[in-house]
Amino acid sequence: xxxxxxxxxxxxxxxxxxxxxxxxxxxxxxxxxxxxxxxxxxxxxxxxxxxxxxxxxxxxxxxxxxxxxxxxxxxxxxxxxxxxxxxxxxxxxxxxxxxxxxxxxxxxxxxxxxxxxxxxxxxxxxxxxxxxxxxxxxxxxxxxxxxxxxxxxxxxxxxxxxxxxxxxxxxxxxxxxxxxxxxxxxxxxxxxxxxxxxxxxxxxxxxxxxxxxxxxxxxxxxxxxxxxxxxxxxxxxxxxxxxxxxxxxxxxxxxxxxxxxxxxxxxxxxxx
Numbered sequence: 001x002x003x004x005x006x007x008x009x010x011x012x013x014x015x016x017x018x019x020x021x022x023x024x025x026x027x028x029x030x031x032x033x034x035x036x037x038x039x040x041x042x043x044x045x046x047x048x049x050x051x052x053x054x055x056x057x058x059x060x061x062x063x064x065x066x067x068x069x070x071x072x073x074x075x076x077x078x079x080x081x082x083x084x085x086x087x088x089x090x091x092x093x094x095x096x097x098x099x100x101x102x103x104x105x106x107x108x109x110x111x112x113x114x115x116x117x118x119x120x121x122x123x124x125x126x127x128x129x130x131x132x133x134x135x136x137x138x139x140x141x142x143x144x145x146x147x148x149x150x151x152x153x154x155x156x157x158x159x160x161x162x163x164x165x166x167x168x169x170x171x172x173x174x175x176x177x178x179x180x181x182x183x184x185x186x187x188x189x190x191x192x193x194x195x196x197x198x199x200x201x202x203x204x205x206x207x208x209x210x211x212x213x214x215x216x217x218x219x220x221x222x223x224x225x226x227x228x229x230x231x232x233x234x235x236x237x238x239x240x241x242x243x244x245x246x247x248x249x250x251x252x253x254x255x256x257x258x259x260x261x262x263x264x265x266x267x268x269x270x271x272x
Contacts, residue, residue: 023066027074027096030062031083034098035204038106038213039086040196043093049194050095053113061099061106071096082207089200089211103201107213114195118185121178125170129184129191133163136187143186149179 031037042050042065054063066074068090075083099106119129131152138147138161147154153164169180170191176184184191198213236248 020070023070024073024077027064027066027070028077030064030098031074031078031080034062034100036097036099036101036103036106036201037083037086037204038097038099038103038110038201039089039199040095040097040110041091041093041199042095042196045194045196049115053110053196056113057097057109060101060109061097063095063097065095068092068094080207082209083202085209086200086202094199095196097196103203103210104213107198107201110196110198114193116190117192117194118190119170119176119181119192121176121181123176123181123192125172125174125176126191127172128168129170129176129180129189130166130168131163131183131187131189133166135160135162138186146179146183150183 038061045053050065057063071090071094072087075086097106101109131150135157139159140156140161143161144154147161147163150167150169152167152169154161155164156162169183170176199211201210201213202208203210232244232248235242235245236252239249241249
């Protein structure tokens, strides 16, 4: 005969505090009421800058930084199956933003809120980092040997150190040395930018998830300029009239008129 041990249930549901329940409820309500849900990495962002960026986003987005388990529970409670696909995008140091503006517009806002940051020893250079030529506020002393160790040519002018010619002290992808990081800090060079990095977003109206949201305004504008410069000659060639092509079409017509008159004149002279 076997006896069953009486005690606590083996399948007891984990206790969830009232505070956690309130946070989950708040997140669930935001999920259901906002047009856009965006995940962003805040890894390496100091607390002060996190607060500053959150403050700048007021009126455009609600920023929350709960534990992963809380976000998972809120996504499950939303009743939207599509949202469960966001779980794989949530890592450590992930903030969740709620907004009524478009996903890509919100992502662009985050990119615009980035700020320059100092280099630290061991970080990978995001691009070639160059010490520019010109005057500095450094006075002669230990800085002379420190600059020399980095291969930077200098001269003394009016009691201050002047860089004679530009010098790359860290190539893209290379780890930044302690000497290079220290010199950049002394010269006020900040090669990094800190801010929220968009990871993925969910559009409530379309019930669609956007992954790998990358916003590069400068690159996009450059590509648009290139496309425009190629489109104008083509539009003129096919005779498409618009505000951008009309002056080119008029110029083309003028040149064709001159060429036609010249041809007619030559024909007349041959017939005499």
